[in-house]
Amino acid sequence: MAETKRSVLVVDDDGDIRSLLKDLLVEEGYAVRLAPSGADAVEAITKNLPDLVMMDVKLPDQDGIALLKQLKREHDELEVIVMTAFGGSSTAIKAMEHGAYDYVTKPFEIDDLLATLKRVFEHADMSNEVSALRLELGKREAERERIVGSSKPMLEVFKLIGKVAPSDATVLITGESGTGKELIAEALHRASKRNPHPLVKVSCAALPESLLETELFGHEKGSFTGAMTMRKGRFESANKGTIFLDEIGEMTLGTQTKLLRILQEREFERIGSNTPIKIDIRVITATNRNLVDEVRKSKFREDLYYRLNVIHIHMPPLRERKDDIPLLVEHFLVKFRHTPGAIPTSISEDALQRLVDHDWPGNVRELENAIERAVVLSRGNPITADHLPFGDSQDRSRLAERRTKLDKDAETLQERRGRLDSDEADADAADADAELAEHANGDSSFKSRVATLERQLIKEALDRADGNRTKAADELGIYRRLLYAKIKEYGLEE
Ligand SMILES: Nc1ncnc2c1ncn2[C@@H]1O[C@H](COP(=O)(O)OP(=O)(O)OP(=O)(O)O)[C@@H](O)[C@H]1O
Ligand SMILES: [Mg+2]
Missing domain, CATH: 3.40.50.300 (P-loop containing nucleotide triphosphate hydrolases)
Incomplete structure (x- = not known):
């Protein structure tokens, strides 16, 4: 039986990771060998070609991506999973471009990792022809860290870019x-x-x-x-x-x-x-x-x-990948430092927390603007919550926020109008029109009337959907998230 075992070579300079992976993989029935450095890995592979290499990108003697390139050049059919403790766009993209089967970040989710391994072998069984996942790309200009992100959804995006760009x-x-x-x-x-x-x-x-x-x-x-x-x-x-x-x-x-x-x-x-x-x-x-x-x-x-x-x-919207916020903040602090070469402005814990907590309807662009503004307002001193747009109520960005909300409300009305039109309920459509017009004029009583209407629409949709929120959101043509927020806002949860 021993020779039918799938063989995995683990390349990592961290002894703890090596032994952790060894225990895990042996238990799962793989034959495991270990290498603490790039040179050891090359030697082990020359002796005996494994079915899979799992390697860290940061090796003591060599750049992991360079090793990946070398391995794929010499053994086209060898599957490689690249591991890293730092998820950055450029390494993820590069790893996939240079033919890595997958790119995983530490700490591992054990189940995810085992599922990936299973997939590697199924994939290898399926064909030995060069698959789209193993692209020989040669001398591509390296993707620099221009797109910031290390959250799971962003890593998926980076991987996809690496796969489809060529x-x-x-x-x-x-x-x-x-x-x-x-x-x-x-x-x-x-x-x-x-x-x-x-x-x-x-x-x-x-x-x-x-x-x-x-x-x-x-x-x-x-x-x-x-x-x-x-x-x-x-x-x-x-x-x-x-x-x-x-x-x-x-x-x-x-x-x-x-x-x-x-x-x-x-x-x-x-x-x-x-x-x-x-x-x-x-x-x-x-x-x-x-x-x-x-x-x-x-x-x-x-x-x-x-x-x-x-x-x-x-x-994905920024609110669904809040892990990226600190990195983005850092990126923009560098981008907006006062003069080239100056040390970037620092930011207080409290202010950073507020940034992480904010919902960012305008996504990364809104965050970018907030940081640019804070850098200007703080004049080189550390940024505090006072420098952030959602700090005080007098603020222009507050108005901007309110405007986005009103726009959303208007969208709901538009939606309703669309439906009413198709139902040929002209009278009601005219009402909705009037309300839209009022919205455009910024009537102050408008907000509360929209709220009443909105609450009613949501309630009706929920009733029709027997309380099924996904269905109701679908029917209303709004994001489920928005519906949840509205349900909460109007106290409609039961
Ligand atoms: N992951 C990121 N890392 C660094 N900067 C980012 C990132 N995402 C967005 N930005 C910055 O945010 C701003 C908005 O990005 P971009 O214009 O690509 O968005 P968009 O999705 O095209 O928006 P729109 O639909 O409004 O056109 C840009 O200044 C961009 O550089
Ligand atoms: Mg755009």
């Missing part, structure tokens, strides 16, 4: 405003072989339809009044590179049809021309809308949605 697959990035969607698009381009060529960004929300189309496709001289010269479009400028279509959810159906054709045929014509132009581009899109909903409402073409959503990267 391919030409179309990527759809979703997430609330300010979660870093544009940064992800940039990282994907940088980590791809298209990186010597341009990354062209176009916001589909910024321009009305006709201007957006000229912007994207270009036009011939004289194709419309005012077209004095030929102009290349952004697709042409992006040739061989990547085009990033931001806020794709705002694109009109007409333009969507044209985009679909480009994706299908990889060619298009300038406006006013019949000559097709071939292009070689990768398309990355982003939106903070729920495109599935837009498809359902016939505002977004379903066939286009499937074309764009080949790979989906979802950016």
